[in-house]
Amino acid sequence: MEPSLAGRRALVTGASRGIGRAMAEELGRAGAAVVLVARSRADLDQAADAVRQSGATAVAITADLATDDPATLAARAADELGGIDIVINNAAVLQPLGRSGPEIDPVAWRQSLEINVTAPAMITFALLPQLLAARWGRIVNISSGVAANPGAMINANAYAATKAAIEGHTLNLAAELEGTGVTANVYRPGTVDTEMQQTLRTQDPDKTGAFLPDRFRRLYERGGLITPEHSARSLVQRIADAGNGQILSVADASPQ
Ligand SMILES: NC(=O)c1ccc[n+]([C@@H]2O[C@H](COP(=O)([O-])OP(=O)(O)OC[C@H]3O[C@@H](n4cnc5c(N)ncnc54)[C@H](OP(=O)(O)O)[C@@H]3O)[C@@H](O)[C@H]2O)c1
Secondary structure, X not given: OOOOOOOOEEEEEOOOOHHHHHHHHHHHHOOOEXXXXXXXXXXXXXXXXXXXXXXXXXXXXXXXXXXXXXXXXXXXXXXXXXXXXXXXXOOOOOOOOOOOOOOOOHHHHHHHHHHHHHHHHHHHHHHHHHHHHXXXXXXXXXXXXXXXXXXXXXXXXXXXXXXXXXXXXXXXXXXXXXXXXXXXXXXXXXXXXXXXXXXXXXOOHHHXXXXXXXXXXXXXXXXXXXXXXXXXXXXXXXXXXXXXXXXXXXXXXXXX
């Protein structure tokens, strides 16, 4: 049987590790060519090699979404593969973490909006003309359960705000795209065993408050995390047929 995404070309941000890397690998297994984006060259090269293991084309582009021009990045990705059909805006940062107050660094706050919301939107906007011209495109913005339950991540105020914002952006865009063949969906990937999770459970309670490390250490200790591969598979299997304007969550399956 032909892989479900044969001939499709995907862009995945934050693909050097964690969920983004697993998504790039899963897209490759499904037959797509993949552009992988992140800052760390060595990790990105390793991830691209892993995608190539399934015979897929993989191109690594280093970029910092806080500072590099998203439109230039999008154009470069499209040049590399002769176009993009699938956009997965996955890269995100947690910082700044800590009790809300004057000690929260405003530069870090703005940077979190830049990386988690503005860059994804601008990457998408840059690629929209070609997606619309092709009358087929899949835009998926990675959110978090915190968008539905903001109190679950006290002391991560910027992160919670950005995940609410990316969902608003995505669902509004989806309404605009209805009937075009291009869809925009949100994906909440579950609680996944990645560096981001490790960062949460190892925060110094004296610096950032006890809520985050306590909550995420408990989750980890009781085996409540799923693998990046599980989360990635759950999205990629549905990506072609997911509809439009959906908030997709990782499919139920026992944590592995
Ligand atoms: N893990 C979870 O339990 C969980 C739960 C809910 C939602 N999510 C969401 O899932 C997505 C992936 O999370 P993860 O757990 O896999 O995180 P992660 O392990 O921290 O990986 C984040 C990825 O983003 C890249 N990145 C970070 N800052 C960047 C920047 N300025 N420019 C370009 N790339 C940047 C990182 O690569 P470099 O450092 O090489 O740049 C890395 O590839 C995020 O949107 C996160 O909010 C995760």
